[in-house]
Amino acid sequence: WNCDTRMMKKCKAVLGLESRMGSLILPTLVIFVGAALRFYDLGAESYWFDEVITLNTAQSGLSHVSSAFLRSGKPPLYLAAVSLLVQVLGTSETVVRFLSAFAGIFSIAAVYAIGRSLFEPRVGLVSAALTAVSEFQILYSQDARYYALFLAFTLLSMLFYVRAVALGSNRLLAFYVLATAAMCYSHAFGVFIVVAQSIHFVARLWPFRHRLEGYQIKAWFGSQLLVLVSLLPLFAVTLEGALSGTHRPMGGY
Numbered sequence: 001w002n003c004d005t006r007m008m009k010k011c012k013a014v015l016g017l018e019s020r021m022g023s024l025i026l027p028t029l030v031i032f033v034g035a036a037l038r039f040y041d042l043g044a045e046s047y048w049f050d051e052v053i054t055l056n057t058a059q060s061g062l063s064h065v066s067s068a069f070l071r072s073g074k075p076p077l078y079l080a081a082v083s084l085l086v087q088v089l090g091t092s093e094t095v096v097r098f099l100s101a102f103a104g105i106f107s108i109a110a111v112y113a114i115g116r117s118l119f120e121p122r123v124g125l126v127s128a129a130l131t132a133v134s135e136f137q138i139l140y141s142q143d144a145r146y147y148a149l150f151l152a153f154t155l156l157s158m159l160f161y162v163r164a165v166a167l168g169s170n171r172l173l174a175f176y177v178l179a180t181a182a183m184c185y186s187h188a189f190g191v192f193i194v195v196a197q198s199i200h201f202v203a204r205l206w207p208f209r210h211r212l213e214g215y216q217i218k219a220w221f222g223s224q225l226l227v228l229v230s231l232l233p234l235f236a237v238t239l240e241g242a243l244s245g246t247h248r249p250m251g252g253y
């Protein structure tokens with residue numbers, strides 16, 4: 001479709017996409033639809049085997065979560081958050097799965113923001129709508145496992161990365177470091193996301209592609225150093241366990 005045609009302008013005016021308020025209405029509706037699909041019958045199904053493992057570890061308290069991390073090297077962020085939830089609200093299926101549902105809803109908003117940042121609002125809106133109704137995404141948003149939280153922090157890391165590189169903002173890079181550390185402490189596979197981001201950034205330095213100021217390059221490598229430092233405990237525990245044979249380097253819960 002040609003956005004400059006009179007028909008498209010009329011459609012955008014009807015949908016309210018040309019106004020600031022209108023640009024928020026449709027994304028908000030998409031997020032509400034996604035939320036309804038994720039919270040619908042959230043506690044209807046009883047726990048399955050892997051969720052029982054999550055519950056048994058989480059309800060034992062943060063000390064047990066910490067010892068499980070030191071013993072096996074499993075990233076502790078998801079279990080720590082679920083542990084706090086069950087200590088306050090109980091161990092019902094709805095409570096234990098609430099964090100995954102919330103993370104799934106957050107991911108819809110993050111997809112919209114990334115699409116809007118990289119392309120335009122309509123791309124973000126369509127991407128968010130597909131995420132909202134995706135059976136795959138709904139399934140893992142109703143599962144008391146770390147998948148939905150890992151996705152949410154992955155998208156947040158990508159969002160801050162895209163905006164920080166585009167705007168050259170040190171403040172956004174600081175948020176990127178926090179989101180990336182949280183991503184890796186949600187699941188060890190987050191390391192591969194960091195590698196992909198680094199490859200993309202280095203590729204931007206290729207001659208005649210993107211001209212970046214010296215301070216932007218220094219800030220980026222500084223942010224990577226901070227990410228590395230924040231992940232040293234995870235690396236140390238994982239490496240020790242791998243060398244001793246007590247757990248798998250990329251073992252799940």
